[in-house]
Amino acid sequence: MFLRRAAGRPRWLADGCFSWAENESFSVGLFVFRRRRLELRLRGRGEPKEEVGKILKKRDVISAVEALLVHGSVYAPVEKDDHFVFEEIERASDLRLEAAQTVHSAKGAFFPSKDPLVRFDLSSGDWEELPPAAPRFLFGLHPCDTWAMKAFDCWMRDGIPDDRYLRRREHGVIIAVQCLKKCNEDSFCGSMGTYRIFEADVRLTPMNNGYFVEFETEKAREVEEAWREILLEATVEEERELEEMKSGMEDAFSGAEVDLERLPDDMKASFYAPWWRDMGKRCLDCGQCVAVCPTCTCFAMIDECNVSLTECERSRRWDGCMFHSFAEVAGPHNFRSDRCARIRHRMNRKGQWLNRRFGVPFCVGCGRCVTACPVGISPLKVFKRAQGGTADV
Amino acid sequence: MNIAKKPRVGFFSFASCEGCQLAFLECEEELPVLLEAVEIVRFREASSYEGREIGGEEFDVVFLEGTIAREKDAEEVRLLRKNAKIVVAFGACATTCGVNAIRNTRPLEIVRREVYGEKAGWYDVFPARPVSAVVPVDYTLRGCPVDRTELVKFLLFLLRDLPAPIPKYPVCFECKAAGVVCNYVRGRTCLGPVTTCGCGAICTRFGGRCEGCRGILPDANLEGLRYAYREVGRSEEDLKHDLQLFNSFLSTMREKVL
Amino acid sequence: MSESVRRAIGESSVYTPRKAKVESIQPMTPSETLLELRPSASPLRGSPGQFVQVTIPGVGECPISLCSDCRETETFQLCVRRVGLVTTAIHRLVPGSIVGIRGPFGTTFPLEEAEGKDVLLVAGGLGMAPLRSFVEYILKNRDRFGEVTLVYGTRSPKDLLFREEVFEWYYEKPISVILTVDLAPAGDWTGEVGPVTIPLRSLEIVPARTLAVMVGPPVMFSYVLDVLREKGLSDDRIYCSLERRMFCGIGKCGQCQIEDLLCCKDGPVFSLSQIADRGEAL
Numbered sequence A: 001m002f003l004r005r006a007a008g009r010p011r012w013l014a015d016g017c018f019s020w021a022e023n024e025s026f027s028v029g030l031f032v033f034r035r036r037r038l039e040l041r042l043r044g045r046g047e048p049k050e051e052v053g054k055i056l057k058k059r060d061v062i063s064a065v066e067a068l069l070v071h072g073s074v075y076a077p078v079e080k081d082d083h084f085v086f087e088e089i090e091r092a093s094d095l096r097l098e099a100a101q102t103v104h105s106a107k108g109a110f111f112p113s114k115d116p117l118v119r120f121d122l123s124s125g126d127w128e129e130l131p132p133a134a135p136r137f138l139f140g141l142h143p144c145d146t147w148a149m150k151a152f153d154c155w156m157r158d159g160i161p162d163d164r165y166l167r168r169r170e171h172g173v174i175i176a177v178q179c180l181k182k183c184n185e186d187s188f189c190g191s192m193g194t195y196r197i198f199e200a201d202v203r204l205t206p207m208n209n210g211y212f213v214e215f216e217t218e219k220a221r222e223v224e225e226a227w228r229e230i231l232l233e234a235t236v237e238e239e240r241e242l243e244e245m246k247s248g249m250e251d252a253f254s255g256a257e258v259d260l261e262r263l264p265d266d267m268k269a270s271f272y273a274p275w276w277r278d279m280g281k282r283c284l285d286c287g288q289c290v291a292v293c294p295t296c297t298c299f300a301m302i303d304e305c306n307v308s309l310t311e312c313e314r315s316r317r318w319d320g321c322m323f324h325s326f327a328e329v330a331g332p333h334n335f336r337s338d339r340c341a342r343i344r345h346r347m348n349r350k351g352q353w354l355n356r357r358f359g360v361p362f363c364v365g366c367g368r369c370v371t372a373c374p375v376g377i378s379p380l381k382v383f384k385r386a387q388g389g390t391a392d393v
Numbered sequence B: 001m002n003i004a005k006k007p008r009v010g011f012f013s014f015a016s017c018e019g020c021q022l023a024f025l026e027c028e029e030e031l032p033v034l035l036e037a038v039e040i041v042r043f044r045e046a047s048s049y050e051g052r053e054i055g056g057e058e059f060d061v062v063f064l065e066g067t068i069a070r071e072k073d074a075e076e077v078r079l080l081r082k083n084a085k086i087v088v089a090f091g092a093c094a095t096t097c098g099v100n101a102i103r104n105t106r107p108l109e110i111v112r113r114e115v116y117g118e119k120a121g122w123y124d125v126f127p128a129r130p131v132s133a134v135v136p137v138d139y140t141l142r143g144c145p146v147d148r149t150e151l152v153k154f155l156l157f158l159l160r161d162l163p164a165p166i167p168k169y170p171v172c173f174e175c176k177a178a179g180v181v182c183n184y185v186r187g188r189t190c191l192g193p194v195t196t197c198g199c200g201a202i203c204t205r206f207g208g209r210c211e212g213c214r215g216i217l218p219d220a221n222l223e224g225l226r227y228a229y230r231e232v233g234r235s236e237e238d239l240k241h242d243l244q245l246f247n248s249f250l251s252t253m254r255e256k257v258l
Numbered sequence C: 001m002s003e004s005v006r007r008a009i010g011e012s013s014v015y016t017p018r019k020a021k022v023e024s025i026q027p028m029t030p031s032e033t034l035l036e037l038r039p040s041a042s043p044l045r046g047s048p049g050q051f052v053q054v055t056i057p058g059v060g061e062c063p064i065s066l067c068s069d070c071r072e073t074e075t076f077q078l079c080v081r082r083v084g085l086v087t088t089a090i091h092r093l094v095p096g097s098i099v100g101i102r103g104p105f106g107t108t109f110p111l112e113e114a115e116g117k118d119v120l121l122v123a124g125g126l127g128m129a130p131l132r133s134f135v136e137y138i139l140k141n142r143d144r145f146g147e148v149t150l151v152y153g154t155r156s157p158k159d160l161l162f163r164e165e166v167f168e169w170y171y172e173k174p175i176s177v178i179l180t181v182d183l184a185p186a187g188d189w190t191g192e193v194g195p196v197t198i199p200l201r202s203l204e205i206v207p208a209r210t211l212a213v214m215v216g217p218p219v220m221f222s223y224v225l226d227v228l229r230e231k232g233l234s235d236d237r238i239y240c241s242l243e244r245r246m247f248c249g250i251g252k253c254g255q256c257q258i259e260d261l262l263c264c265k266d267g268p269v270f271s272l273s274q275i276a277d278r279g280e281a282l
C-alpha cells in the first residue's frame, strides 16, 4: 500500500464525498487500506495476514483479458488512427494496456454518447423503459480516470439520483493501472492531485516485467477468480521493485502548478477578468472539450420515430455548455450567447463551483480537452492565470 | 401550417446535379411508406416528363433543389413560393449556393465566355445565389447531397404537420459522439467545428475531413478557425481554399453578390 | 443492483414518464390552452411553483409549470403556449388522450415565508400561469395572508389568461388586482395601459411586512426589480421564477445551469438573495 505517509484521515462529507480540498496530502491509500482490512475480516479470513502480492506477467495480459471476456464485456484502450481510445474490445489482443492517454475518456462506458431510455409504442399508446446495457469490466483506467469517476458519481448521486448511470456503475468492475509518470505533454494530473488511483476494484502497478495486482473490493472477487490460474506470487525482489516504483512515481509527479485549496476562490475572483476574452476570440464552439472530458455530464434528450410512425425511441445524448445553442430557450433568448461566457462557464464548473460543492476535483488534469481543442485552450493555463500567472491563456 | 392529410409535394430543380433528388429516391426502405403518405405531383428525376413550365399549380410542399443562376429561375422560384404552403431548400446548391458559388469568384463575363464560347450572349446568367436569397424558405435541408436519414426524419415531421427541429450544432457534435479521433489531433485540418451538423459526420467517420458541405453555422468563428489552421501548420490560403469549395457564398460573398 | 441503489432509485427509472389522461382541454387565447390532466396511478401532489415534464409520445417532452394548486386534488392543470414542437403537439390533444408526466420537480413559491405577510404578485404574460396556482393557494387559505395584490400585465386585453377568474378577483376583491396592457384597442378597456412598472410604482407597500413574487419574461425582471428595490424591499423578500432550457428536471442534464445553480432543482423559484450576485441569472 502506498501513501501510508499521508497525514490525517480522509473526511467523508454528508453526501458521501471525499473531502479533497481540505486534505493537501491525500489519504486515499490509507483509506483503501483500512477498508480492505475490514473487507478481509468480513470475508471471514480473520485478521489480515501479510498477504503475498500477486503479479500479472506482461506475457499473460492477453490471457487475463481472455479470462475476463468469458465473464463479460471488456471496455479498454484500443488503438485507433495512431491514437488510443476506450472502446468495448472484441479480441483480447486489441487491448493496449500500455497506452498513453486515450483521446476519449472512459465515461462512455457508463454514460454512452447515445443512451436509449424509453420506447413508445405509438399504436397502443404504451411505453416501456429500455434496460441500460453496460460493459462489465473497465480495464486500464488511469488514476485520473478513477478520480473522474468519483466526480461523476458525486454529480449523478446528488439529489434525485440518476438511476441509469448508477445501475451501470454498480455493475461495472474497475481495473485501474497506476501511472508512474505523466502520460503526455497535455496532462497535468500532478497539479490536480489526481495521479494516484482514487478507488478501483482492482489496481495494477506497472513493474519492469508485468503488473503488481491488488484486489480491493467485493466486486474484485470475480476478477480474482478469473485470474486464479494466471497470476504468479510476487518474489521478494518484485516486492522491493514495487516499493522503488512507487517512490519514483512520487518524484515524477512532483512540482504541482496549481494551489488546489485556493483554486475556487481564485476562480471566483477572476470571474470578470479581461483575459477570458482572449479565449473567447479563438474558441470555435465545437464542443470537443466537453465530449472528451471524463467529468462532463451534460446531455440532451431526443425522440426519434420509425418511418411508419408506429414506434418512437427517446434517448439521451451528450450535449455541452460550449455549444452555442445550449442555453437557448424559446423566444429565442440565449443566456450565454457570448463565447467568452461559455468558456468561463465551463472552466468555473471545473475549477470553482463543482469542486467546492462536492469536495473532489472536477478537472482531473487528464489533459484530454487540451489535446482535443483545435485552438489550444487549456484549463491548466486558465487555473494558473487565475492564480496570478501572467502567461497567455 | 395546416397542410393537407395527403400533402401534394413537388420537387423542382435548378442549377444542380440533381443528386439530391437521387438521394431521395435512394431511401429504398422508406420510400413505399412515404409514397403512401404523400402525393408526389412533380418529380423530374423519377419521371419521363421533360417539360418544366411552372404554372399556377398549388402545392403543400415544394422541395427546391439547385442554385438560382438566372432571372428566369428566380421568377419560377417566386411563383412556386406563392403557390406552395411550405418551401424547402433542398441540398447544398439551394441552401448555401454550394460549389456553384465558385463561379462568383471571377468576373461573370469571363466565366460565361469560357463555358458558352461564341454563344455567351444567349445566356442571361447572373451571380449564383441560394434559394433563400430569392424567397423566404421555411426549412433548409443541407448537404451535398442531402442526408437520407435526415431527410426521412424531416418528412416524418412534415407529414404530422409539426415544426421540424433545426440543427444548430457543429459537425464535431456528431463526430465526437461517434468516437472519431479528431483530424486536428491527427495534425490535419477539418471544417467540422464551423459546419452545421445533421450528416452524422459521415466524412470524418470514414477517415476523411469535413469539407463543410452543409454550410458554415451562422455564428461560426472564422477568426478562430484561422488560428486552428495555424496550429496544425496550415496557412490562411489553405483555409480560404477549403472554405471556397462549399462556403464561398456564405463566408465571403453574400454582401458582394446581393 | 445493490440494495442501496434500489432504495435510492425506486422501481422505475426517473426518466420513464408516468401516464396521465387528458380530462379537458380548453383554448384560452389564440396561442394558449388550458389542459387538465389526471395521473392514472396516484395523484401528482405538486405544490405551487413546481413544474412537470410533459411527454407527448412520438414527439418529445417539455417542462410546464403547474398552474393549479394540486396539493390535494386528483387532477392538475397546465397552461401551455404554443411555441414549437412539443407545445404544438400539446395543443392538438383531445379529452381522453394519454400523455406522459414526470415530476413534480423544483422548488415552490414561498408558501410558508409569505404567511402573515402582505403579498405582492407581479405577473407578465405567461407568468400568470404559475402564479395562478399561488393565487389559488392563497384563496384557499385567505386568512393566513395580509393584503394580497396582483399586478398583471399582458400585451393586449385578448391575451389575458384565466380571464374569468381574474375578473372575478378584480370585482369580488378577495385580493386586489391591477391589470395593465401594452396596447389597448379603443373601446372598453378600463385597466391600465403600459408596462407593469407604472402601476407598481404608484402602489403603497409596507416593506417590512411585504413579500414580492415576480414571474414573467426575462426582460421584465430587471425593471420590476428596480421598482421593488426602490420601494425598500430587501432581496430576501423578493422571489422570482426563472426559465431555462430543461431536459431532465432533476439536476443531471446540466441544461438549466445558472452559473453554479440548477434552475430545475435549486429553482425555478429563487429568492433574489440567492441569485443577485450571479450575473447570468436575470
Ligand SMILES: Cc1cc2nc3c(=O)[nH]c(=O)nc-3n(C[C@H](O)[C@H](O)[C@H](O)COP(=O)(O)OP(=O)(O)OC[C@H]3O[C@@H](n4cnc5c(N)ncnc54)[C@H](O)[C@@H]3O)c2cc1C
Binding pocket: A301, A302, A303, A304, A330, B163, B165, B166, C051, C059, C060, C061, C062, C063, C064, C065, C066, C078, C079, C080, C081, C082, C083, C084, C085, C086, C087, C088, C126, C129, C130, C242, C243, C244, C245, C246, C268
Ligand atoms: C420551469 C419551466 C416552466 C415552464 N412553464 C411553462 C408553462 O407553464 N407554460 C408554457 O407554455 N411554457 C412553459 N415553459 C416553457 C416551455 O417549456 C417551452 O416553451 C417549451 O419547452 C418549448 O418546447 P417546444 O418543443 O414547443 O419548442 P422547441 O424549441 O421547438 O423544441 C424543443 C424540443 O424539440 C426537441 N428536439 C430538439 N432537437 C430535435 C431533433 N433533432 N429531433 C427531434 N426533436 C428535437 C427537444 O426534445 C425539445 O423538447 C416553462 C419552462 C420552464 C423551464
Ligand code: SF4
Binding pocket: A101, A142, A143, A144, A145, A179, A181, A182, A183, A184, A187, A188, A189, A190, A194, A195, A196, A365, A366, A367
Ligand atoms: S493524466 Fe496523469 S493520471 Fe491521468 S493518465 Fe495521464 S499520467 Fe495518468
Ligand code: SF4
Binding pocket: A289, A292, A293, A294, A295, A296, A350, A362, A363, A364, A365, A366, A367, A368, A369, A370, A379
Ligand atoms: S477539463 Fe480537460 S483536463 Fe480537466 S478533466 Fe476535463 S478533459 Fe481532463
Ligand code: SF4
Binding pocket: A282, A283, A284, A285, A286, A287, A288, A289, A290, A322, A343, A372, A373, A374, A375, A376, A377
Ligand atoms: S474544444 Fe476548444 S474550440 Fe472547441 S469548444 Fe472547446 S474550448 Fe472551444
Ligand code: SF4
Binding pocket: A286, A288, B171, B172, B173, B175, B176, B180, B181, B182, B183, B184, B190, B191, B192, B193, B201, B204, B210
Ligand atoms: S474530425 Fe472534424 S468534425 Fe470531427 S471532431 Fe475533429 S474537427 Fe470536428
Ligand code: SF4
Binding pocket: B143, B144, B171, B195, B196, B199, B200, B201, B202, B203, B204, B209, B210, B211, B212, B213, B214, B215
Ligand atoms: S462531414 Fe462535412 S463535408 Fe461531410 S457530409 Fe458532413 S458537412 Fe458535408
Ligand code: FES
Binding pocket: C245, C246, C247, C248, C249, C250, C251, C252, C253, C254, C255, C256, C257, C262, C263, C264, C265
Ligand atoms: S433540467 Fe436537467 S439539470 Fe436542470
